[in-house]
Amino acid sequence: MSGDHGQGDCQVNSGSKGNDTQKHKDKEQRHKDHKKDKEREKLKHSNSEHKDHSEKKHRDKEKLKQNDGSSEKHREKHKEKDVDRRREAKIKSSHGDKPKKEKENGYARDPSPAAIKSEPEEDDGFYPSPQRHKATKRDHDDKEFEYKPKKVKTEHDKKAKKRKHEYEEDEVCFDVKPKKKTKVGGKKSLKEEEKWKWWEEERSTDGSKWRFLEHKGPVFAPLYETLPGKVKFYYDGKPMKLSAPAEEVATFFAKMLDHEYTTKDIFRKNFYKNWKKEMTSEEKSKITDLNKCDFSEMSEHFKAQSEARKQMSKGEKQKIKEENERILQEYGFCIMDNHKERIGNFRIEPPGLFRGRGDHPKMGMLKRRIRPQDIIINCSKDSKHPKPPQGSKWKEVRHDNKVTWLASWTENIQGSIKYIMLNPSSRIKGEKDWQKYETARRLKKCVDRIRTQYREDWKSKEMRIRQRAVALYFIDKLALRAGNEKEEGETADTVGCCSLRVEHIKLYPKLDDQEYVVEFDFLGKDSIRYYNKIPVEKRVFKNLQLFLENKQPEDDLFDRLNTAILNKHLQELMDGLTAKVFRTYNASITLQQQLKELSCSDDSIPAKILSYNRANRAVAILCNHQRAPAKTFEKSMQNLQTKIDEKQSQLSAARKQLKAAKADHKASRDDKSKRAVEAKRKAVQRIEEQLMKLQLQATDREENKQIALGTSKLNYLDPRISVAWCKKWDVPIEKIYNKTQREKFAWAIDMAENDYEF
């Protein structure tokens, strides 16, 4: 990496050629509170300015002034956009059609210069990440699944022959067997039980997702049943009978009463506003203050109800179970291309109060009841169409085989579309999953090249390139998510890599005994906090300092970057590469490495499983998969501790006895007392072992307190790695994957041999 591009003074890149303008305009609106002058001031950079480290002084020398009315800038997004547009239009007309020029103006307001003077070379150690290896030679498996939507064959010799077109068969294979495993009629079940190995067949090449699809439509939420008369709602201390719609919404609130949500201001405000809409006009005029509403009787009623449900007799419970099973059998499956497949979510989401994660501006809003006329059905033209419930109609029935969903509706909180889709064990999900890991494996082959490239790009003279390169480094090294932009005010304020703001990182040239430490502290997906202090290479550190210059805390760190730009770049580096592939790749490769490191052939099975879990945990930590400690966590820890204490006193008692026995033996020297000593000794040993085990369990549980293994296991770890590991170390697959997981990963379990290499 010679890196000498433009050493010295390459300035201006024609950064102008680029799209450098785009992003910051949106981003600017975040500084809602700054004074205009401040804002102005910081916007004063021209793209042609050269920055060097010492540069701050140059800051003002730019020739470009803000040419539009930017001083009037409002903080509102739309307005902002308008201003920008106006400005651009103006520019355009004044400069003619040179795109370059017009961009140039964009820069004027940019917090960061487009061009950067390159820094002196100096540092640069080698890339430290352990992940960076040469790709291995052994990749024959890769061919098995090409990325291209082209037809892919898996010419894995042994399997290839088996592959043929099942499509021609007329008969449906029931590859999912009915619950009762002893479905008596032996003849038919044989065939039924045979699991369909879709992974041995060819995939379609034309972008269609299926050729035949038949299902019975979704199951709707049960209608609302009004409360028994004795369960009262009180307003201002007086009982008040509510109309059914108002009552229903009230029950939603009542059911959440002991959740802390209901104490939050926003929640209450949203709820109250939405509740009012359901009230009759009399109710509206009477109920004017949520604080005067007493839902406690309703709440008690539901608690009693669920208690009663628990107390039901066996027979009653059995009956309910059977009914559920019947519904599952009827609605829980569809027929897709000759195979009966399980549907993932065949029940429509019931109405209720919206619970966002984190600090969500819409928490407490009413999620409305979905009716047949809200539902779009998707199925084959030549299938038996699902029929809407008595007296109702579907919104639409369409036959789009370019998508995988069976039904959809638009949800009223965010206006997004919800879908009914197949279970992860289905062919359609499995193929995609498999493909995902194949893409990650292709990344493995070229990740060195990509890393070399982005390191080189840290020295680029173009700001946008540097930002892109540093962001990619974070995504690669820290497994950060891409970070799409979100609409402000619609969702909780969370970020990913590209949407990081200045306030989310802190730079420490020295911290304790480390140099160039970056501290990350932000809320990511689901408002899970990401907190990490990590030493980075000097060049990265310097770049970050540069990116931070002249910015406010609420400004974007990467003001010239967004996920579209990043992904477009990645696409050029490798077919099918996007930011999320790095997460998959790094997760899987980490598991593989950790397993290699931790597994030991003389370990017992439980010890091996512990190693597996530890490897899994390493990945979960990398991906920041956290969970709230269960409310019962402390208690269950305590229980365990009690057990440990008991064991401990048992142990000392046993030891005492041993001592006594020894003394006894010393005195009597007879055989009997000798045997007694031996027995006691054994007892002590046994108890010691038990104690050890308990203590191990305790540490394990403690370690796992806030770490969730499931997400990575289900979504990031190539299952073939785990399958191969099980085969290699003779660990039954059931120890690693439960039934559902085995169904989802059936393809991997079937195809991976013990020498599988990710």
Added chain:
DNA sequence: CTTATCACTTAGAATCTGATAT
């Protein structure tokens, strides 16, 4: 372009279930 829409994956919490302890 730039934004909006759509489809689909990924996510933690809530709820259910069934095994085990009492």
Added chain:
DNA sequence: ATATCAGATTCTAAGTGATAAG
């Protein structure tokens, strides 16, 4: 038999990213 608990399952929110629309 009942209570307890942990793991399994369900639920649905919240991401990613491609592409259509303006």
